[in-house]
Amino acid sequence: MADVIASPAAxxxxxPRHADYLTDPDFKGxxxxxxxxxxxxxxxxxxxxxxxxxxxxxxxxLIVRLELMHPGEDFMNAERYNQAFTLHGAIMVFLxxxxxxxxxxxxxxxxxxxxxxxxxxxxxxxxxxxxxVVGAIMAVVSIVVGGVDTGxxxxxxxxxxxxxxxxxxxxxxxVLGFSSIFTGINFVATVHKLRAPxxxxxxxxxxxxxxxxTAIIQVLATPVLGITMVLLVxxxxxxxxxxxxxxxxxxxxxxHFFWFYSHPAVYIMILPGMAIISEIIPTFxxxxxxGYRLIALSSVAIALIGFLVWGHHMFxxxxxxxxxxxxxxxxxAVAIPSAIKVFNWASTMYGASISLATPMLYAISFLLLxxxxxxxxxxxxxxxxDIHLHDTYFVVAHFHYVMMGGTVIAFxxxxxxxxxxxxxxxxxxxxxxIACGLVFIGFNCTFIPQFIMGSQGMPRRYYxxxxxxxxxxQFSTFGSWILGAGLMIAAVNLLSSLRNPKNAVDNPWAxxxxxxxxxxxxxxxxxxxQPSVDHDPYDYRxxxxxxxxVE
Amino acid sequence: MTWLRNxxxxxxxxxxxxxxxxxxxxxxxxxxxxxxxxxxxxxxxxIKYRRKSQTQKTAHIEHxxxxxxxxxxxxxxxxxxxxxWGFNSYMQATVAPDGAMEIQVTAKKWVWTFGYPDGSxxxxxxxxxxxKPVRMxxxxxxxxxxxxxxxxxxxxxxxxxxxxxxxxxxTEVGDYVIPCAEYCGKGHSEMRAYVKVVSQQEYExxxxxxxxxxxxxxxxxxxxxxxxxxxxxxxxSIDGTKGQGPSWKGIYGQQHxxxxxxxxxxxxxxxxxxxxxxxxxxxxxxxxIMPSFQGQIRERQLVALIAYIKSLK
Numbered sequence: 001m002a003d004v005i006a007s008p009a010a011x012x013x014x015x016p017r018h019a020d021y022l023t024d025p026d027f028k029g030x031x032x033x034x035x036x037x038x039x040x041x042x043x044x045x046x047x048x049x050x051x052x053x054x055x056x057x058x059x060x061x062l063i064v065r066l067e068l069m070h071p072g073e074d075f076m077n078a079e080r081y082n083q084a085f086t087l088h089g090a091i092m093v094f095l096x097x098x099x100x101x102x103x104x105x106x107x108x109x110x111x112x113x114x115x116x117x118x119x120x121x122x123x124x125x126x127x128x129x130x131x132x133v134v135g136a137i138m139a140v141v142s143i144v145v146g147g148v149d150t151g152x153x154x155x156x157x158x159x160x161x162x163x164x165x166x167x168x169x170x171x172x173x174x175v176l177g178f179s180s181i182f183t184g185i186n187f188v189a190t191v192h193k194l195r196a197p198x199x200x201x202x203x204x205x206x207x208x209x210x211x212x213x214t215a216i217i218q219v220l221a222t223p224v225l226g227i228t229m230v231l232l233v234x235x236x237x238x239x240x241x242x243x244x245x246x247x248x249x250x251x252x253x254x255x256h257f258f259w260f261y262s263h264p265a266v267y268i269m270i271l272p273g274m275a276i277i278s279e280i281i282p283t284f285x286x287x288x289x290x291g292y293r294l295i296a297l298s299s300v301a302i303a304l305i306g307f308l309v310w311g312h313h314m315f316x317x318x319x320x321x322x323x324x325x326x327x328x329x330x331x332x333a334v335a336i337p338s339a340i341k342v343f344n345w346a347s348t349m350y351g352a353s354i355s356l357a358t359p360m361l362y363a364i365s366f367l368l369l370x371x372x373x374x375x376x377x378x379x380x381x382x383x384x385x386d387i388h389l390h391d392t393y394f395v396v397a398h399f400h401y402v403m404m405g406g407t408v409i410a411f412x413x414x415x416x417x418x419x420x421x422x423x424x425x426x427x428x429x430x431x432x433x434i435a436c437g438l439v440f441i442g443f444n445c446t447f448i449p450q451f452i453m454g455s456q457g458m459p460r461r462y463y464x465x466x467x468x469x470x471x472x473x474q475f476s477t478f479g480s481w482i483l484g485a486g487l488m489i490a491a492v493n494l495l496s497s498l499r500n501p502k503n504a505v506d507n508p509w510a511x512x513x514x515x516x517x518x519x520x521x522x523x524x525x526x527x528x529x530q531p532s533v534d535h536d537p538y539d540y541r542x543x544x545x546x547x548x549x550v551e
Numbered sequence: 552m553t554w555l556r557n558x559x560x561x562x563x564x565x566x567x568x569x570x571x572x573x574x575x576x577x578x579x580x581x582x583x584x585x586x587x588x589x590x591x592x593x594x595x596x597x598i599k600y601r602r603k604s605q606t607q608k609t610a611h612i613e614h615x616x617x618x619x620x621x622x623x624x625x626x627x628x629x630x631x632x633x634x635x636w637g638f639n640s641y642m643q644a645t646v647a648p649d650g651a652m653e654i655q656v657t658a659k660k661w662v663w664t665f666g667y668p669d670g671s672x673x674x675x676x677x678x679x680x681x682x683k684p685v686r687m688x689x690x691x692x693x694x695x696x697x698x699x700x701x702x703x704x705x706x707x708x709x710x711x712x713x714x715x716x717x718x719x720x721x722t723e724v725g726d727y728v729i730p731c732a733e734y735c736g737k738g739h740s741e742m743r744a745y746v747k748v749v750s751q752q753e754y755e756x757x758x759x760x761x762x763x764x765x766x767x768x769x770x771x772x773x774x775x776x777x778x779x780x781x782x783x784x785x786x787x788s789i790d791g792t793k794g795q796g797p798s799w800k801g802i803y804g805q806q807h808x809x810x811x812x813x814x815x816x817x818x819x820x821x822x823x824x825x826x827x828x829x830x831x832x833x834x835x836x837x838x839x840i841m842p843s844f845q846g847q848i849r850e851r852q853l854v855a856l857i858a859y860i861k862s863l864k
Contacts, residue, residue, distance in 0.1 A: 073792065077793075077794070078737040078738065078739075078740065078741075078794075078795070079737050082736070082737065082739075149736070149737075151734050155695060155733075155734065157693075157694050157695070157711060158694040158695065158734065158735065158736060161693075161694065162736065245710070245711040245712035246711070249712075250712060251694075251695060251710060251711065251712065252710065285600075285609065286602075286607075286609050287609035287610055287611060287612075288611055288612070288613055290612060290613075290614060290615075291613075291614045291615075291619050292613065292614070293614070294614065294619055294623075316697060316706050316707050316708050316732075317708045317710075318707065318708055318710060318713070318715040321641070321642060321645050324641065325638050325641075328634055328637060328638060328641075329634055329638075332627075332630035332631065332633065332634050333630075335626070335630060336623060336626055336627050336630065339622065339623075339626045340619065340622060340623055342589060343589075343618075343619075343622040344619070346589055346592040346593055346596070347592070347618070349592070349593065349596035349597065349600060350596055350600070350610065350612070351600065351609060351610025351612065352596065352600045352609050352610070353600065353602045353603075353607040353608075353609050354596065354597055354600050354601050354602055355602045356597070356601070364593055364597070367589065367593060368586075368589070368590060368593070371585070371586055371589045372582075372586060375581075375582040375585055375586060376582065378578050378581065378582065378630070378633055379575065379578050379579075379582075381630075381633070381634070381637070382574055382578060382633050382634070382636065382637030383637040383638050383640075383641035384567075384570070384571050384574060384636075384637050384638075384640035384641040384644055384704075385571055385574055385575050385578065385637060386637075387571075387641065387644065387704065387705065387706050387707075388571055388575075388701070388704040388705075388706065390706055390732070391697060391699075391706070391732040391733060391734075392732070451559075452558060452559055455559045455560055455561075455575070456559070456560070456561050456701070457561050457699070457701025457702075457728070457730070459699065459730050459731070459732045459740075460734075461734040461739060461740070462730075462739065462740035463740050464740045464741065465740065466728065539611075540609055540611070541611050545605055545606070549605065551602065551605075
């Protein structure tokens with residue numbers, strides 16, 4: 001049973017405040033930030049950088065949707081439109097979604113959750129950030145010097161023959177890959193070596209399990225992308241003839257290489273989203289998570305089986321029927337661990353004490369949207385149906401339900417969940433919930449019409465279309481405005497809280513994991529003394545609900 | 552639930568389509584069931600277990616082997632049903648029946664060309680007889696394209712280095728759109744052809760006498776028809792807006808500077824050369840991207856296009 005302990009005043013008197021990592025007098029000024037090896041500061045720098053990328057990619061998305069209001073040319077010609085959707089995809093994937101949760105929130109939270117002072121290799125962590133910045137600058141330069149119109153997938157032989165700054169952009173992806181690998185290596189080592197005394201593998205929070213699984217994919221899969229990008233650059237620069245049929249290459253080989261990374265990369269994107277949801281739900285339900293071990297192991301299962309399904313992006317590419325059959329089969333196999341997780345999260349709400357504060361609303365949105373994203377994947381895994389749906393808006397809608405309805409919603413939930421911990425300030429919860437509602441409504445209005453027009457036969461990457469699709473396109477564009485408005489309100493709400501005096505308590509949500517046991521914001525060395533663990537995560541039986549907990 | 556089927560799926564006009572649609576709808580019902588199951592759980596629990604006080608007691612249920620097994624095994628069984636159904640119908644759609652009529656398909660930026668068994672060639676419009684299996688043997692002259700007929704539920708990428716194929720058997724007379732489904736650059740969204748499904752007699756008549764739509768038309772009108780059928784519209788506007796190629800509006804009689812610096816007056820000969828050997832003289836400010844129509848366009852069609860361009864003042 002949960003008890004309420006001592007009054008806030010008594011608690012404050014008991015725990016003297018220390019200078020936190022933001023105001024530490026030993027680390028002041030811009031230079032201290034640029035040279036910091038503190039995982040929290042690097043996490044914060046990653047957070048601002050990835051949010052900037054999200055803003056840029058989001059503006060691109062709105063521009064793309066606006067052009068699609070009417071068939072024919074509105075304000076962009078085909079060439080500009082192709083560059084716009086390429087940028088939207090490339091920025092969102094490589095500069096935002098892949099680094100957002102692991103490198104921003106993961107960097108900040110993971111060592112705290114383990115009761116560690118920092119990650120295993122703090123300097124490598126800083127190097128990863130600078131490599132990210134270099135990659136991002138290269139991406140921006142490639143936009144400025146000529147644009148890229150290949151789509152984020154860089155399919156050959158289009159990408160080896162088109163003009164523009166494709167070489168610069170692919171090198172940027174190559175560089176960004178190293179940033180991702182560095183983060184992955186760091187987290188694997190941190191999880192293995194820096195867990196607090198008493199924290200066995202099955203006492204780790206599920207966030208750690210999922211980020212750990214992600215890190216394994218980052219380390220194993222990203223080099224393949226790097227090699228592929230180098231081959232593509234060599235092909236463009238020296239005509240070596242790997243992919244271009246004109247000089248003896250095979251364009252489909254590129255697709256195999258690309259998806260050998262990029263399918264596991266889908267799990268680099270979604271597992272961290274699942275990681276956050278596995279934290280928010282037990283905290284806002286104030287009960288232990290249902291099926292801890294199955295959730296933990298399903299993260300690992302997803303990471304491993306995820307390497308064996310890349311061919312399901314290529315059912316129409318002319319690959320053999322046998323290969324198509326095997327890939328289809330394995331695709332269904334990888335769906336099961338996700339299904340298990342959804343049921344376990346929903347069951348955690350049974351017998352709970354549910355608060356509907358902003359992070360929990362995002363978690364519930366995630367549950368519904370990710371369920372739609374996962375279920376619509378069944379259409380695409382089924383071979384004969386995929387033949388019809390491949391490369392249509394149905395696919396676009398499906399992966400947006402997973403990537404945005406899943407990962408981005410989880411990311412927003414995570415930002416709202418850990419914001420008071422990271423910055424010591426509490427945002428306005430009512431405004432946060434309104435923003436979440438608008439995002440949910442806007443998102444569905446944007447993408448449900450895309451399912452319908454996709455299965456009706458509207459191919460993707462079209463800047464103009466047959467008149468019959470116009471109502472759906474318009475509805476989708478209106479939806480994107482609601483979605484954009486919701487996101488802006490969320491951003492303003494969060495940012496304006498930074499002007500408040502520090503008003504967040506140490507454990508506002510009554511979370512059980514270690515990051516809530518230190519002060520908000522944490523001190524530079526995270527904890528005073530070495531914390532230890534003597535119970536499973538999310539165990540509320542002996543947990544004392546702090547008197548100053550919200551709601 | 553016909554309305555749901557009609558909402559999501561286009562008109563079905565091939566013998567394989569209904570099987571694909573049945574599986575689509577089966578998965579749709581599965582989806583709806585599981586979505587509302589999860590939604591129901593969430594809504595019910597939120598209402599029932601909403602926090603009323605800070606000291607509210609919560610259950611400590613770590614897991615339940617029976618429940619967890621059931622939501623692992625039941626979805627797995629359902630997924631396997633979907634897998635075998637999808638694989639089976641895919642295999643049937645992959646292998647063309649013996650004796651299927653063969654059509655050679657050539658894709659290039661941004662035109663579809665169809666070669667018939669009798670050696671005749673058509674651009675942008677594919678004539679096929681109804682209720683006859685037709686096998687398309689396809690290749691690309693440049694980048695990847697994809698041959699897609701939504702109404703037939705068939706799709707296959709078209710590659711530059713080997714042949715790929717699809718087959719279908721149309722069941723209803725009519726015109727069906729063929730959008731290119733693999734991104735291929737500027738003209739991708741307008742790389743559009745049509746399948747014209749006709750009776751056997753009409754098909755034979757087409758092979759003997761050519762496209763009846765093109766018959767008995769003054770050259771200007773025929774040119775206007777070919778402008779869309781041949782896919783000229785993907786790159787050349789007729790209202791003066793700049794596309795991948797020069798607009799045709801008022802171009803006849805104008806003087807243009809070529810990429811090699813030459814000044815050329817656009818006359819009949821220049822237009823003819825531009826269609827047959829498009830790379831010979833390219834107007835400054837444009838890329839040499841137009842494919843050649845040599846051997847694919849009849850003299851009468853050439854004359855018609857020239858007349859049409861002349862008429863666009």
